[in-house]
Amino acid sequence: MVVQSSQPSGLAWRWFCKDSRQVFLVLLCFAKLSFGQIRYSIPEEMKKGSLIGNVAQDLALDLKRLRLGRARIVTGNNNQYTELKTDKGILVVNERIDREQLCGDVTPCSFSLEMILENPIELHRIVVEVIDVNDNSPTFQSNGLDFEISESAVIGARFVLESAEDFDVGVNDLHQYELSSNDNFALKHLSNPDGSKYVEMVLQKPLDREAQSRLSLKLIAVDGGTPQRSGTVNVHVTVLDVNDNAPIFNKTTYRASVNENAQIGTYITTVNARDSDSGPNGKITYGLSKMKAGIGEIFVINDSTGVISVSGNIDFEKDKKYEFRVEAKDQGGLTDTSQVIIEIADVNDNAPVLNVMSFTNPVPEDTPIGSTIAVINIKDTDSGRNGNIRCFMDKSLPFKIEMSFTNYYNLITNSDFDREIVSEYSIAVNATDLGTPSLSSTTILHLKISDVNDNAPRFGETSFSAFVIENNSPGMSIFTVLAQDPDWNQNARISYLLEDSQTSGNPDSSYVSINSETGVLYAARSFDYEQIKALQLVVKAQDGGSPPLSSNVIVKILIQDQNDNAPQVLYPVQTGGSLVAEMVPRSVGVGYLVTKVVAVDVDSGQNAWLSYKLQKATDRALFEVGLQNGEIRTIRQVTDKDAVKQRLTVIVEDNGQPSRSATVIVNVAVADSFPEVLSEFTDFTHDKEYNDNLTFYLVLALAVVSFLFITCLVVIISVKIYRWRQSRILYHSSLPVIPYYPPRYSDTLGTGTLQHVYNYEVCRTTDSRKSDCKVGNAGSQNVLIMDPSSTGTMQRMQSEKSILDEPDSPLEVSSIRCD
Ligand SMILES: *[C@@H]1O[C@H](CO)[C@@H](O)[C@H](O)[C@H]1NC(C)=O
Numbered sequence: 001m002v003v004q005s006s007q008p009s010g011l012a013w014r015w016f017c018k019d020s021r022q023v024f025l026v027l028l029c030f031a032k033l034s035f036g037q038i039r040y041s042i043p044e045e046m047k048k049g050s051l052i053g054n055v056a057q058d059l060a061l062d063l064k065r066l067r068l069g070r071a072r073i074v075t076g077n078n079n080q081y082t083e084l085k086t087d088k089g090i091l092v093v094n095e096r097i098d099r100e101q102l103c104g105d106v107t108p109c110s111f112s113l114e115m116i117l118e119n120p121i122e123l124h125r126i127v128v129e130v131i132d133v134n135d136n137s138p139t140f141q142s143n144g145l146d147f148e149i150s151e152s153a154v155i156g157a158r159f160v161l162e163s164a165e166d167f168d169v170g171v172n173d174l175h176q177y178e179l180s181s182n183d184n185f186a187l188k189h190l191s192n193p194d195g196s197k198y199v200e201m202v203l204q205k206p207l208d209r210e211a212q213s214r215l216s217l218k219l220i221a222v223d224g225g226t227p228q229r230s231g232t233v234n235v236h237v238t239v240l241d242v243n244d245n246a247p248i249f250n251k252t253t254y255r256a257s258v259n260e261n262a263q264i265g266t267y268i269t270t271v272n273a274r275d276s277d278s279g280p281n282g283k284i285t286y287g288l289s290k291m292k293a294g295i296g297e298i299f300v301i302n303d304s305t306g307v308i309s310v311s312g313n314i315d316f317e318k319d320k321k322y323e324f325r326v327e328a329k330d331q332g333g334l335t336d337t338s339q340v341i342i343e344i345a346d347v348n349d350n351a352p353v354l355n356v357m358s359f360t361n362p363v364p365e366d367t368p369i370g371s372t373i374a375v376i377n378i379k380d381t382d383s384g385r386n387g388n389i390r391c392f393m394d395k396s397l398p399f400k401i402e403m404s405f406t407n408y409y410n411l412i413t414n415s416d417f418d419r420e421i422v423s424e425y426s427i428a429v430n431a432t433d434l435g436t437p438s439l440s441s442t443t444i445l446h447l448k449i450s451d452v453n454d455n456a457p458r459f460g461e462t463s464f465s466a467f468v469i470e471n472n473s474p475g476m477s478i479f480t481v482l483a484q485d486p487d488w489n490q491n492a493r494i495s496y497l498l499e500d501s502q503t504s505g506n507p508d509s510s511y512v513s514i515n516s517e518t519g520v521l522y523a524a525r526s527f528d529y530e531q532i533k534a535l536q537l538v539v540k541a542q543d544g545g546s547p548p549l550s551s552n553v554i555v556k557i558l559i560q561d562q563n564d565n566a567p568q569v570l571y572p573v574q575t576g577g578s579l580v581a582e583m584v585p586r587s588v589g590v591g592y593l594v595t596k597v598v599a600v601d602v603d604s605g606q607n608a609w610l611s612y613k614l615q616k617a618t619d620r621a622l623f624e625v626g627l628q629n630g631e632i633r634t635i636r637q638v639t640d641k642d643a644v645k646q647r648l649t650v651i652v653e654d655n656g657q658p659s660r661s662a663t664v665i666v667n668v669a670v671a672d673s674f675p676e677v678l679s680e681f682t683d684f685t686h687d688k689e690y691n692d693n694l695t696f697y698l699v700l701a702l703a704v705v706s707f708l709f710i711t712c713l714v715v716i717i718s719v720k721i722y723r724w725r726q727s728r729i730l731y732h733s734s735l736p737v738i739p740y741y742p743p744r745y746s747d748t749l750g751t752g753t754l755q756h757v758y759n760y761e762v763c764r765t766t767d768s769r770k771s772d773c774k775v776g777n778a779g780s781q782n783v784l785i786m787d788p789s790s791t792g793t794m795q796r797m798q799s800e801k802s803i804l805d806e807p808d809s810p811l812e813v814s815s816i817r818c819d
């Protein structure tokens with residue numbers, strides 16, 4: 001407690017007079033003149049009843065005076081801060097005194113009060129000064145301070161902070177601010193022009209949202225009192241993002257592989273980039289960048305996940321590897337790129353392709369072994385085993401395959417060809433790759449073998465036999481030789497020629513001619529068996545190759561006998577006039593050989609097989625003729641009654657068909673003595689008359705024959721002219737015409753017609769006399785049929801035994817081979 005001397009103070013007065021109660025003002029102003037004042041100093045916030053000052057003592061008033069004078073306190077307002085204890089003469093605190101409430105910022109702070117005494121009235125002024133006590137802390141208005149500061153804020157950026165308030169005054173007032181420790185901000189104390197203080201936060205170090213996105217600071221305000229009081233407010237700094245970070249891929253190169261022909265949508269790999277920014281600045285979209293043309297059609301990247309997958313057709317054969325860059329981009333436009341390398345794995349999806357680069361076709365059959373026929377190029381666009389090719393073909397074919405260069409294969413002959421056996425080959429060349437599963441393809445080469453004249457014409461037999469019956473018509477076809485040539489076309493075109501040789505001093509060509517194209521042998525003349533029995537010809541067949549090849553065959557033409565000669569009686573000799581008779585004695589018995597008729601036949605075989613028969617006889621009972629041998633024998637005893645003159649007519653017949661015969665008259669004289677015979681045989685002269693008659697008949701017959709001959713000649717000429725005109729018509733109608741006629745054939749016989757069939761069979765006989773020819777072993781024989789109306793020839797086979805018998809058939813010559 002401070003007691004000050006009661007010196008009137010002009011200031012206090014002034015303050016007092018300003019009070020609103022004018023009535024007391026006049027009174028007090030008057031009283032003042034009479035009395036002094038006292039002054040006390042007390043701290044604020046004293047308890048009720050605390051002593052302010054001993055008024056009685058200080059005013060030198062005794063307690064009695066106070067009681068009698070009914071001392072009391074008078075204040076200008078309602079506040080009764082103080083109470084006067086009259087019994088002790090002291091002033092005490094009546095209610096709480098708050099300096100801040102009483103005075104606010106005004107210093108010094110005091111209030112005054114008056115003590116009035118009555119009897120006599122005394123007025124004393126008491127001034128109580130209230131001294132500040134540090135009872136208030138600095139306080140902030142808000143609970144917390146929130147700042148949003150971009151991380152891009154530059155150093156030195158200032159942020160004004162809220163000021164704190166302290167109701168105390170003087171040293172107890174706000175003294176300074178402090179900021180909790182941090183790296184980024186510092187405080188700067190500043191004063192307003194009116195002297196009030198404030199602080200700013202100044203950025204000292206750049207903010208990094210990515211390092212620290214929120215700062216929590218404390219701003220502390222302290223006063224100067226003792227003990228010191230302080231107030232705190234939280235400062236929240238939110239660092240605002242700035243797109244200061246680009247996305248970054250977590251690899252510089254991504255490698256992956258995928259099979260070719262992978263399905264659309266097949267996963268390949270994932271690229272990943274990070275952006276430490278937040279929000280849109282950290283939102284990454286992926287894309288393909290710096291693409292080669294076409295990559296966008298094959299691969300696709302998911303813009304949000306970075307998954308790269310297949311979106312098109314991948315062909316290893318087009319590209320084995322794809323390289324491109326992917327880009328990551330945030331919303332702020334910052335980017336990063338990374339490389340992606342995708343290897344394509346081969347799949348065996350391509351079959352080998354065969355290309356025939358050259359192909360020699362046809363090849364001649366004499367092509368030597370080892371000749372290259374074709375060159376084949378085989379490609380497989382796959383790689384590795386998938387493109388590794390094996391090439392092969394059917395082992396049974398006479399070819400082999402050899403590789404010449406990479407991918408080139410030669411087809412080489414591996415054995416000799418024979419066009420006559422195989423004229424065409426289908427060569428399937430198969431190429432297979434080694435992939436799994438392997439693919440293959442085949443090409444087929446159709447190779448033709450061309451002909452070389454390597455085969456001579458060949459006849460079916462080394463020799464042939466043909467039979468022709470004598471007296472044939474010239475130009476008749478006898479036989480056909482036929483050769484085969486397995487070559488082709490011109491090399492197989494056969495011409496038949498007759499080789500030069502001679503038979504009986506005449507060239508063979510004077511006997512037969514040959515049609516060079518058909519091989520038909522024609523008789524060039526009419527044969528006479530009795531002159532020539534056989535011809536041996538050499539026929540040459542020659543092909544049209546270059547050089548030509550040929551071969552020969554022997555053709556035996558056997559002339560066959562016809563019964564064209566009657567038997568000739570050699571004995572007994574028939575003379576016109578003289579009489580020859582055989583003598584038979586009367587004494588002879590049975591079986592007496594009278595004579596033997598001897599006859600010959602120049603024909604052969606059956607045609608020369610003679611038989612003898614008795615045709616007429618004077619006495620048939622007396623003689624017989626041996627059928628085989630012509631022996632005339634007696635068949636009974638000759639008697640005296642028998643006539644001397646016996647006349648026998650013996651007919652000699654051959655066995656031909658038809659048979660020819662000759663008769664001979666045998667005179668037999670049955671007598672014992674020659675004179676007897678003579679007398680009897682004068683009768684034989686009668687036969688002269690008979691002979692005269694015969695001469696007449698002969699002349700007559702000659703005349704008739706001559707007439708017939710002339711008639712025939714006329715008929716033949718007419719027919720020939722008619723035929724000639726017809727053949728002209730045939731030429732114009734271009735009907736097939738035999739290109740070759742043996743000259744004699746056409747000269748002499750326009751038609752070659754023989755209306756009868758001659759079947760001839762030669763039989764094996766034991767009689768060695770006649771048979772020239774034996775029937776051959778059971779084989780086939782050639783039969784030539786000549787059709788006179790068409791003048792063509794036809795050959796057919798006939799068994800040995802079957803003999804054609806139709807009477808209307810054209811001329812047939814059956815030939816039997818002779819061994
Ligand atoms: C890159 O990111 C992907 C996806 O998060 C992850 O699978 C891969 O392991 C990362 N690579 C590296 C090298 O960190």
Ligand SMILES: *[C@@H]1O[C@H](CO)[C@@H](O)[C@H](O)[C@H]1NC(C)=O
Pocket residue numbers: 302303304305
């Ligand atoms: C990317 O992938 C996500 C998640 O798998 C999917 O939902 C989205 O449809 C895909 N985007 C495209 C463009 O395919």
Ligand SMILES: *[C@@H]1O[C@H](CO)[C@@H](O)[C@H](O)[C@H]1NC(C)=O
Pocket residue numbers: 430431432440441442
């Ligand atoms: C080629 O040969 C292989 C193996 O013998 C066979 O499997 C395939 O079918 C053949 N290819 C053709 C097209 O014939």
